Amino acid sequence: MLLPTLLASVIVAQASTSPASHAAETLGLGPVLDAVVHQGVTYAALGRGGIAVLKLDGAAPQLVRRIEEGRRFVRLVIVNQSLLAIEQREEAHAFSLATPEQPQPDSLASALGSARDLTVVTEAPPTQAPPMTPTTTARRLTITAVKDGDVTLSGGDTAGVREGSRVRVRTQDAREVVLEVVESREDSARARLGRGESVRVGDTAVVTDAPATARLFFPEPGVPHLRYGFHARPFLALDATTRLGRSARAGGLLLDAFVAWRPGESPVVLSAQLEPVGFGLGTGLRHTPGAAYAAVAYSTDFLEVGIGAGVLFGQKSCYPELEPDTYKEIPGKNVCESNAGPSIQQVLRLGALDGFHLAWSSSILSRDNKFRFGSGRGELQVPLTPSLSLFGAGGGAASGWNFGEVGVRSFLKGTGGTGTTVLSASLGIVSLSDGTGNALTGPSVAIGIERRP
Template sequence: MLSALLSSVIVAQAPASPAARAAETLGLGPVLDSVVHQGVTYAALARGGIAVLKADGAAPRLVRIVEGGRRFVRLVVMGQSLLAIEQREEAHAFSLATPEQPQPDSLASALGATRELTVVTQAPPSPQAPPPAAVPSSARVTVTAVKDGDVTLSGGALTGLGEGARVRVRTQDSREVVLKIIESREDTAIARLGRGENVRVGDTAVVTDAPATARLFFPEPGVPRLRYGFHARPFLALDAKTRLGNSARAGGLLLDAFVAWRPGDLPLVLSAQLDPVGFGLGTGLRHTPGSAYFAVAYSTDFLEVGIGAGALFGQKACSPELSFDPITYEPIEGKNVCSSNAGPSFQQVLRLGALDGFHVAWNSAILSRDNQFRFGSGRGEIQVPLTPSLSLFGAGGGSASGWNFGELGVRSFLKGTGGSGTTVISASLGIVSLSDGTGEALSGPSIAIGIERRP
């Protein structure tokens, strides 16, 4: 009560200042003192704390509130320091045995004489109802909504969540992220999730001075629980011909499809993938090369390495065997000899870097056939983030069974930021080649599109 009375007197005597008008506009209540330094205004609030204000545009803007809950009655800039004089409540006792001559007395004696402390004053009543007490900046708030990367918090400017402030959010999966406030109202605030960050409704948050955890190249989202999707590369074959050498209008499709699942909390990922499979049409010949595998991988934020088993499939390549007559030594037509680059394979999987950030990925297959091992297929990818929601990637590969491709494209978060509920869309330009082992390969430019979901 004593501090409220003293604050009322100070506010009543202080002339209206730009800082006071700015605080009134922002709903911060009365200002006890203010000072300006290098274009930044510091205002001591009657309800507690020092408001940091900017007036770059037509309307003032609250940057943050420091030392919420503590009252400062005087602010002075000294060099590169802000001296803040805090108001404190201290009680002193005086004996009124002789009313005309009050004498110092012990505080214990005075308080022991009565159970109720009454302060008598003739100060005029405040013209407005006293503002609600500000919640200290260390007060906890909760996440009330998450939509398209925007996080709505249950506290606003009154809890120290001014624009530009940062909050530490403790997620339900025991991870911590620090978010920056991009919009602040009196009782709500909105923060923006960074690449790979994920929070849920009900998560708790507290104001912090720690830097934001959003990372562009090396985000730490954790390994998604479930991912599945596809990437389709339709193409038109150039200068295509039939088996007899006639021209043909032909084309085809090279398709990736995958599903990856992380069971429990172990750093393991089980995946199955068509990597890829091709379909060629228009020449009367079969063009169906492809590969598929199942793998088990050790997977973390910045590394994935695993092994698996799969198969390469496609058509046989047949040609007549050159032979000679044993008597005349003239060439004669021999039997057809067919060879196939299809069969079981052993798979290797590797990723260096963050799944949603910068990374280099590679997988290859070793083909088992003809009592020997030989190289079966290989493909690689490099991804470079450009913005919090957009990445550039390049990929390519080929196989002994007859598929080859190269592409350059972009990948973007259509929904979410990398955690559960995320949808990723990708688009690319490139070239595709399919072969069935006989005749000429089908080759041409492709315009590709892909979608990945993380429920």
């Protein structure tokens, strides 16, 4: 025990003025026993245990992550593309005293197994043993329950976990998240997941000094394996008229519906959407414009880009035929053209699905031996709190639907991973056209639900 202690003291003395030591002091990581640099990344062996991965090339040092917390390393060496870490260990060895003058190596299990009580004999035994204090070093915790964003840990006050402490969780899908403890009891503690974070029962955790990984604008939850939902926009049409020009009480509905599936752990997402379909009622005219498509996209935490095929549908757009010389309307003669047909779809998302993002989808309509613009819609989402976001969306199509809206989006259940339910509510305006009469236009109060089973 004396030699490792002296070795650690010498290393601390040598490294006290190193950039890694200054960075560790700034970040509150405690003393550094040794440090090495590889390709611009600094690895520091911490006196409190574990190895800190640091970036020191900016104005302020940055802690990237901590590994192997609870283990004490006293020397780091870079060999080719490997980091070799020499660990300081305390081990017990047994020697047989059957012949007191000639101690012989013995089995530790044999030495301890033959006695009910372990008696330690020293040169000057204390008159009273010091009270036992719980140790928190290297104590590994287990997640015992996960419900609605609350995480229950297997250790509490007795394991050194206090309110405000942070724990590093290594998930079963090889991700690491650092959670802040919001409540601690004697034998259990409760931490709260951040936006987009997910853990499972059985994941292991250790107490850490690293900052919490929860991010509001750019969470890293991974792409959900399955999402489906709808967004319905009912509305009452203002100043609606029939084909003959008579007033009518009319209204309608503009509906989105979608399903998106990511097979396995691939970065590919397959989706099918009604985006959207409209229904108008009350004027005696048909108002059923819409768009539908299926697409395949490359999708990551902060980017999704894809292409697909779809169709635009709705009524023909008709207008009076004009005299070629006088440009006057010819009574009883109309020229009609269709804004429906097959389309090519493009989809794009910049930013996190559950954080700040800009999303866009558009279609190119194939008609009359030419391509023309078919539809386009966009959305901007801005997170406000860990469970609430503000969004604005709008779009239109040649087939006759248009809308614009502003609303909020909230997690009813979960934080973005499996088992999440998202509620959307918005106010806006919707317009549906049948191509022959006046469009149905009016304010809408919308609601949507998204599930991630």
